[in-house]
Amino acid sequence: MFTPADLHLRVQQFYHRQMGLLDDGLPERWADTFTEDAAFLEPHRLEPLRGRATIRASARARADRLAAQRVHFRHWLNMLDVREQEDGSVRTRVYALAMRTEEGGSLDVFASVVCRDHLRPDGTGWLVRLREIDHDGSDLRTAGAR
Amino acid sequence: MFTPADLHLRVQQFYHRQMGLLDDGLPERWADTFTEDAAFLEPHRLEPLRGRATIRASARARADRLAAQRVHFRHWLNMLDVREQEDGSVRTRVYALAMRTEEGGSLDVFASVVCRDHLRPDGTGWLVRLREIDHDGSDLRTAGAR
Amino acid sequence: MFTPADLHLRVQQFYHRQMGLLDDGLPERWADTFTEDAAFLEPHRLEPLRGRATIRASARARADRLAAQRVHFRHWLNMLDVREQEDGSVRTRVYALAMRTEEGGSLDVFASVVCRDHLRPDGTGWLVRLREIDHDGSDLRTAGAR
Numbered sequence: 425m426f427t428p429a430d431l432h433l434r435v436q437q438f439y440h441r442q443m444g445l446l447d448d449g450l451p452e453r454w455a456d457t458f459t460e461d462a463a464f465l466e467p468h469r470l471e472p473l474r475g476r477a478t479i480r481a482s483a484r485a486r487a488d489r490l491a492a493q494r495v496h497f498r499h500w501l502n503m504l505d506v507r508e509q510e511d512g513s514v515r516t517r518v519y520a521l522a523m524r525t526e527e528g529g530s531l532d533v534f535a536s537v538v539c540r541d542h543l544r545p546d547g548t549g550w551l552v553r554l555r556e557i558d559h560d561g562s563d564l565r566t567a568g569a570r
Numbered sequence: 571m572f573t574p575a576d577l578h579l580r581v582q583q584f585y586h587r588q589m590g591l592l593d594d595g596l597p598e599r600w601a602d603t604f605t606e607d608a609a610f611l612e613p614h615r616l617e618p619l620r621g622r623a624t625i626r627a628s629a630r631a632r633a634d635r636l637a638a639q640r641v642h643f644r645h646w647l648n649m650l651d652v653r654e655q656e657d658g659s660v661r662t663r664v665y666a667l668a669m670r671t672e673e674g675g676s677l678d679v680f681a682s683v684v685c686r687d688h689l690r691p692d693g694t695g696w697l698v699r700l701r702e703i704d705h706d707g708s709d710l711r712t713a714g715a716r
Numbered sequence: 717m718f719t720p721a722d723l724h725l726r727v728q729q730f731y732h733r734q735m736g737l738l739d740d741g742l743p744e745r746w747a748d749t750f751t752e753d754a755a756f757l758e759p760h761r762l763e764p765l766r767g768r769a770t771i772r773a774s775a776r777a778r779a780d781r782l783a784a785q786r787v788h789f790r791h792w793l794n795m796l797d798v799r800e801q802e803d804g805s806v807r808t809r810v811y812a813l814a815m816r817t818e819e820g821g822s823l824d825v826f827a828s829v830v831c832r833d834h835l836r837p838d839g840t841g842w843l844v845r846l847r848e849i850d851h852d853g854s855d856l857r858t859a860g861a862r
Binding site: 679705 | 735736
């Protein structure tokens with residue numbers, strides 16, 4: 425049941441850099457960390473996004489909204505659990521906190537979510553094939569969370 | 571003073587999975603991660619709990635209360651420090667944030683605590699022999715924190 | 717681009733222990749983790765601090781203020797990214813949450829910041845040569861963040 429140190433940290437580093445791209449306002453580079461046929465499921469908030477192009481367009485629209493509102497968005501990930509699959513892909517579960525600070529305003533830590541991913545190896549890194557996000561306090565649950 | 575990568579991550583993975591059990595509403599499986607004679611000290615909040623059976627009963631009662639209130643509880647652990655002891659056990663210090671979201675409500679990050687544990691090896695994993703929790707903003711301190 | 721597990725964890729452990737010193741009210745020992753000629757830049761909050769002695773004096777004054785206000789301060793670090801440099805030093809980026817709890821009061825998670833450090837090896841540990849801190853929601857940015 426122990427995930428080797430190197431594998432754990434390779435996945436962890438992937439996440440830190442991936443979410444850093446989103447927080448740094450680089451949604452296209454963030455979208456490039458998904459496979460062409462990736463699915464992004466977040467039932468509490470939006471319709472399923474299917475395919476990298478759709479994920480990219482959604483992320484760009486979101487970045488534009490945040491810039492217009494002069495909001496700094498920040499994702500914190502924690503409590504990462506990595507399970508290697510027989511085919512070399514990994515399934516992960518990680519907690520995330522979503523927080524925002526309006527320019528000149530105060531910090532608002534506004535959502536706790538659980539993210540379940542299926543990652544496939546891509547060279548020394550990873551690509552997201554499937555991301556399922558469940559919000560605490562929501563009745564809705566992704567199929568994968570059952 | 572450096573804790574080897576493998577040991578650090580074995581302890582970290584233990585914590586992520588252990589607290590995941592509590593957050594997932596599986597208090598009995600969470601209680602199974604304590605030794606039969608474990609002590610759980612949280613002076614700010616409750617009487618000392620002594621023994622796995624007592625810890626289990628308390629955790630079950632708490633899970634039932636949260637379910638009745640339709641509250642999603644979430645524990646975040648961070649800033650883990652692991653110190654290996656000569657007998658192969660480890661002493662740890664880890665920060666924890668306690669947060670809750672009522673169904674349909676908003677996130678409440680309500681407590682910052684410091685958790686000090688004494689873990690003994692159990693196969694490839696660990697069991698908690700002693701857990702001492704101190705709440706920020708409280709005058710009360712466990713003996714172990716001195 | 718992968719930072720080896722041992723290096724990543726040696727840096728991570730440095731941070732956990734370093735910030736633990738500040739949270740434990742040991743500002744002098746915290747200041748000792750900076751080089752003699754270190755610079756500490758936090759444009760949103762204070763003038764640049766140059767040199768360990770200046771950093772120490774500022775940290776002591778801050779600790780005294782918090783003690784007088786009976787406030788428990790807590791730093792959380794996360795999303796650590798470590799980049800080894802050719803000369804054996806490392807450049808890091810890490811997110812931090814600043815939170816405080818007044819005695820008898822409730823938790824206030826009040827600031828999200830990004831910290832960029834330049835660390836040089838010091839035996840088995842590290843010393844901070846440069847720390848640049850940017851607050852979410854602030855227009856001000858350190859030069860290094862460009």
